[in-house]
Amino acid sequence: GENVGLHLPTLSVQEGDNSIINCAYSNSASDYFIWYKQESGKGPQFIIDIRSNMDKRQGQRVTVLLNKTVKHLSLQIAATQPGDSAVYFCAEMNYGGSQGNLIFGKGTKLSVKP
Amino acid sequence: ETGVTQTPRHLVMGMTNKKSLKCEQHLGHNAMYWYKQSAKKPLELMFVYNFKEQTENNSVPSRFSPECPNSSHLFLHLHTLQPEDSALYLCASSQDIGNEQFFGPGTRLTVL
Numbered sequence: 109g110e111n112v113g114l115h116l117p118t119l120s121v122q123e124g125d126n127s128i129i130n131c132a133y134s135n136s137a138s139d140y141f142i143w144y145k146q147e148s149g150k151g152p153q154f155i156i157d158i159r160s161n162m163d164k165r166q167g168q169r170v171t172v173l174l175n176k177t178v179k180h181l182s183l184q185i186a187a188t189q190p191g192d193s194a195v196y197f198c199a200e201m202n203y204g205g206s207q208g209n210l211i212f213g214k215g216t217k218l219s220v221k222p
Numbered sequence: 223e224t225g226v227t228q229t230p231r232h233l234v235m236g237m238t239n240k241k242s243l244k245c246e247q248h249l250g251h252n253a254m255y256w257y258k259q260s261a262k263k264p265l266e267l268m269f270v271y272n273f274k275e276q277t278e279n280n281s282v283p284s285r286f287s288p289e290c291p292n293s294s295h296l297f298l299h300l301h302t303l304q305p306e307d308s309a310l311y312l313c314a315s316s317q318d319i320g321n322e323q324f325f326g327p328g329t330r331l332t333v334l
Contacts, residue, residue, distance in 0.1 A: 142322060151312050151325030152265070153224065197265065203320045209278060210323060212265040 120219045127185040129216045131198035134179060138200040142210065143172060143183045147194045155183070155196075185218075193220045225249040226326035228313050234332045235303065243298040243329045245313030253319050254296040256288060259310040259328070271296060272319050303333045 121127045133141075139160040144152035158165045158172045158181075165172050171184040181198050195217050199210040226247045235241050247254065256268040270278035271290040285307075287299040296313055310330050314323040 140320070144325075149327070151224070151226075151228075151314075151327045154322055154324065157322060199265075201320065209267055209270060209319075211267075214264050 117214070118217045118219070120221060121188050123188060123190060123220050123222050125188055127183075127188045127192070127218060127220075129183045129185075129196050129198075129218065131181040131183075131213055132179060133181060133198075133200045135200060135202055135211075136176075136179065137202045139203060140201040141172070141174060141181050142199045142201075143170075143181075144197045144199060144212075145192075145194045146197065146215070152197060188218075188220050190220045190222060193218055224324045224326065226313060226315055226324050228311075228326035228329050230329060231327065232330045232332075234334065235300070236334050237303060237305070239300075239303075241300045243300065243311055243313075243331075245296040245298075245326055247294055247296075247313075247315040247324070247326075249315060249317075249324060251315040251317050251324075252293055253316045253321075254290060254293070255314040255316075255323060256296065256298050257312040257314065257325075259312055265312070269298075270319070277319070300331075303331075305333050307331065308333045 142157040143155040145155050146152045156167045156170050156172050158174050163174050169186045173182045195215040197212050197215045199212045201210050229244045253272045258266045267280050268282045269288045274290045289297040310328040312328045313326040316323045
């Protein structure tokens, strides 16, 4: 079946370093991808999205890369800060096939060491 | 913060109780969603409403009953739940189906 998954369940980085969180997806028909951040006690918060007609999109300190050939998505966080500590989820959507519903991965916990 | 509020934030109930979760969005969105978040599992979509009409029911047991009286409010009525239903229940909204979803803070539900 179709699924979205994450390569690493936990990631620990030093403050100031760059972080890379990876995500694999199996539905080649997915055309929209979102990264969410979830801090303890809060709901998921939108970080950045990318559509399948792009391979890179940059935000403030974050960059999402999409490799459709290998069905891989990554989130890069520059100069990681303690406030970046959270669980990060990737989500995929195939608008035509799934009525626009998001399918979430399991999440990667990012811990930032001071 | 996101424009989506949920009440209560925490709820403890027995298996014979009836309770309701409430979600309200102040964003003018047309679509609203209920998700279940359990430990060590991905977020599970439960229900989708678009313009107050239910468009998706992801094989959710009938002990969960959604209600969407208008585009700004969404309820989840709970009846005779099981301990395995204990989870964080998240509400989300989006401008339309297929757009970015904004999440509320969730209701932490414990079924005894």
